[in-house]
Amino acid sequence: xxxxxxxxxxxxxxxxxxxxxxxxxxxxxxxxxxxxxxxxxxxxxxxxxxxxxxxxxxxxxxxxxxxxxxxxxxxxxxxxxxxxxxxxxxxxxxxxxxxxxxxxxxxxxxxxxxxxxxxxxxxxxxxxxxxxxxxxxxxxxxxxxxxxxxxxxxxxxxxxxxxxxxxxxxxxxxxxxxxxxxxxxxxxxxxxxxxxxxxxxxxxxxxxxxxxxxxxxxxxxxxxxxxxxxxxxxxxxxxxxxxxxxxxxxxxxxxxxxxxxxxxxxxxxxxxxxxxxxxxxxxxxxxxxxxxxxxxxxxxxxxxxxxxxxxxxxxxxxxxxxxxxxxxxxxxxxxxxxxxxxxxxxxxxxxxxxxxxxxxxxxxxxxxxxxxxxxxxxxxxxxxxxxxxxxxxxxxxxxxxxxxxxxxxxxxxxxxxxxxxxxxxxxxxxxxx
Amino acid sequence: xxxxxxxxxxxxxxxxxxxxxxxxxxxxxxxxxxxxxxxxxxxxxxxxxxxxxxxxxxxxxxxxxxxxxxxxxxxxxxxxxxx
Numbered sequence: 001x002x003x004x005x006x007x008x009x010x011x012x013x014x015x016x017x018x019x020x021x022x023x024x025x026x027x028x029x030x031x032x033x034x035x036x037x038x039x040x041x042x043x044x045x046x047x048x049x050x051x052x053x054x055x056x057x058x059x060x061x062x063x064x065x066x067x068x069x070x071x072x073x074x075x076x077x078x079x080x081x082x083x084x085x086x087x088x089x090x091x092x093x094x095x096x097x098x099x100x101x102x103x104x105x106x107x108x109x110x111x112x113x114x115x116x117x118x119x120x121x122x123x124x125x126x127x128x129x130x131x132x133x134x135x136x137x138x139x140x141x142x143x144x145x146x147x148x149x150x151x152x153x154x155x156x157x158x159x160x161x162x163x164x165x166x167x168x169x170x171x172x173x174x175x176x177x178x179x180x181x182x183x184x185x186x187x188x189x190x191x192x193x194x195x196x197x198x199x200x201x202x203x204x205x206x207x208x209x210x211x212x213x214x215x216x217x218x219x220x221x222x223x224x225x226x227x228x229x230x231x232x233x234x235x236x237x238x239x240x241x242x243x244x245x246x247x248x249x250x251x252x253x254x255x256x257x258x259x260x261x262x263x264x265x266x267x268x269x270x271x272x273x274x275x276x277x278x279x280x281x282x283x284x285x286x287x288x289x290x291x292x293x294x295x296x297x298x299x300x301x302x303x304x305x306x307x308x309x310x311x312x313x314x315x316x317x318x319x320x321x322x323x324x325x326x327x328x329x330x331x332x333x334x335x336x337x338x339x340x341x342x343x344x345x346x347x348x349x350x351x352x353x354x355x356x357x358x359x360x361x362x363x364x365x366x367x368x369x370x371x372x373x374x375x376x377x378x379x380x381x382x383x384x385x386x387x388x389x390x391x392x393x394x395x396x397x398x399x400x401x402x403x404x405x406x407x408x409x410x411x412x413x414x415x416x417x418x419x420x421x422x423x424x425x426x427x428x429x430x431x432x433x
Numbered sequence: 434x435x436x437x438x439x440x441x442x443x444x445x446x447x448x449x450x451x452x453x454x455x456x457x458x459x460x461x462x463x464x465x466x467x468x469x470x471x472x473x474x475x476x477x478x479x480x481x482x483x484x485x486x487x488x489x490x491x492x493x494x495x496x497x498x499x500x501x502x503x504x505x506x507x508x509x510x511x512x513x514x515x516x
Contacts, residue, residue, distance in 0.1 A: 099476040104496040107476055133475070145475035206456040210473065 003040050004125060006068045010091075018062055020356045024391050027175075030185040030260055031063035038166050038191050040067040041124040045152050046188075047216055048170040049141050049224050050130035053349035056172045057093075059186045060128050070120050072096045072113065072129040075106065087357075096147070098133055110147075118155040121165060128170075131213075135345050138233055139173075139225040144217060149209035152194050153201050161198045166191040167212065169219035173263050178348050180355075180394050183259040189219040225266050228274070235280035236273060238287045240266045242297035244424045251432055272431040282423045289416050298402070299409035300420060306410065309403035313396065319389075320396045326363030326386055327393035330355055360387060437490070437516075444509050446489050454485045464506035468499070492516060 022029045038044050050056055061069050075095035078085040094113045097106040117127055131144035152165045169189035176182045194212055201208035227236050239245055246256040249265030256262050290296060313320075334354040338347035364383045371379035437443040452459040455472050462471060472478060479496050487493050492515045502508045 097476075099479065099496050100500070107480060107496075110477070143473075143475075145477070146473065147475065147477055150477065204456050206454075 004068050004123070010068060013091075014061065017058060017356065020360065020387065021058055021352070022062060024387050025180055025352060025355070026184050027181045028183045028259065029059070029062070030183070030187075031059075032185065032187040032260060034063055034188060036188040036190055037064060037126075037168060040126070042126075042166060043121040043124055043155065043163065044126045044166045044168050044191065045121065045148055046126060046128040046168045046170055047131055047148055047220070048128065048172060049220050050132045050135040051139070051172055051345075052174060052177060053135055053345055054353060055174075055184065055349055056130070056135070057128060058352075059172050059184055060170065063186045063188075064126065067126055068092055070094070070117070070125050070127040072117065072127065074098065074134065075102050075109070096129070096133070101134075114147075114151055114154070117151050118158060121151070121155040122158060122163060131216075137343075137345055138230070139227050139237070140230065140233070141217070141221055141224065141226045144213055146206075146209045146213060149194075149212050152212070153197075153205065153208060156194065156198060157201075161202075164193055164195045166193055167216055168192070169216045169223070171220050171223035173224060173259065175259050175262070177345065179398075180351070181391070181398075185259045185263065187223050187260075189223060192216060192219075225263060225270065227270055232280045235283040235287065236270060238297070239273070239283060239427065240269055242424075243301045244427060245269060246301075247424075247428075248432065269431070273427075276430050278427060278430055282419070282426070286416070286419050286423050289419065293412040293416070294408050295405060295412065295416070297420075299405050299413060300417065304406035304409050304413075306403045306406035309399060309406065313400055313403060316396060320393060323389035323393035323396070325367075326359055327390045329363070330359040330390065333359065355390070360390070440509070440513050443490060443513060447486065447509065447512070448505075450485050450489045451482070454481060462505055464509075465504050467503060468505060468508060469503075471505075486512060490516065 037046075046060065048056065048060070057071055057073070070092040071094070073088065073093050073095065075097045077093075078088060078095050094116055095109070096113055097109045099107055102109075120127055129148055131146075131148050132142040133145045133147075134142075136142055148167070152167060156163055156165050168191045171187050171189070173185040173187075174182055175184075192212065192215055194208075197208040197212055200211070227233055229236060240248075245262075245266065248269050249256040249262055252265050252268060254261035254265040256265065331351075334347075334351040337354075338350045341347060341350065363386055367383045367386060368379050371382060375382075437446070448459050448462045451457075451462060451472070455478070457471065468474060468482075472482065474482065476496075479499060482499065483494050483496065490512050492512050494512070494515070498511065499508070502511055
């Protein structure tokens, strides 16, 4: 199979994304079991859980280095801006139309997307799609639509069932959804050839879809954190993110600061909580008491030193002032627009898009034009340092917020601490063997 | 397309047609069962369901009609009233 050529501009843009996203946006980016990706030229539909809009797809894009990736994304993403729509098409993204969002009449447009995707598969391309047909707002696996199994089998049918088509389950996971400097993980499962279902498909296509879908779903669920107890989701999420979750990970011999290990520990924690049918009334009480005073579990973990933090922040202030441009306009612009969005999961992707696609290139250009006449080549150095200054600014503000939270902790922490210790001990007695 | 004098005739015909199209046992299509859960409905299979209903009953439903109907019993009632 002839490999698809990647244009120079595609390689440049991908290299830029790699630098910004892997190097700056995330604290750590894990790409696991990439050896499971079938070699370029093999028809592969990559199917993943969907947590976080653009970020999920970029994670896969940066994990697959030897080929051009193709994607299927919700059609309304193409409505954001005509320039963005052109960029998406150039990047290999095709629109999927959904009845609940784009309306019944728009469903006919999927014929073209199906046709192009099936052709891409037959040409040996790799296509990523999200069968949940929309992102989740939690660590939870939603219902799958069968569009991807239709495409896979229809592509095979077009070759008289001669060609072997693969489906590769994958999963993504985040240490925290919002803001910068979090950890992201992409894990690839075992490729599933749909060839064994070709005969069944000829007489019972839906049964073949269902059987394949079940296998794909099982693999994705086994790789991800799937908190099915949605009624107590916030309580469970609080426990796994708290000191309790960290201690639990350590009790299993896992490092809670290494995302892949924390994920495994969290999966075990969620399973044990479900198994023991834990009650969460006091967990909720604790969560609400902390929230009422603007505290998180973080302040209870370490000996607070807000004065030391504030001194350090003051020392770093000159560098923070240097980083005001372009960091603050970036945050303000993305905050301004994303606060108007109903779907909070779009905010993180919006911040990433504004940061990478608009503000960094724009501020680099403005910096060069404004400073070159006065300081010459030094302007180049400043422009090159802008991404790092943005990250510094972010960290400086995070540190400031921590210092303020620690001041609040000094005032309110002592009243909450006994409840926290009681709750953690109760759950520990229940689930830690 | 067949004319139905009794509602039960229509229900039986629909159950058989849906069972064949969606490759599920007729026993699973009980009056109080959830359409979405039993048929694993997504946007595309919803279009298939509408086509089956039209072929059997002559009633052309909109996707939005069906998404608001939860059970098969409610679906039969809706189709019967639309005839």
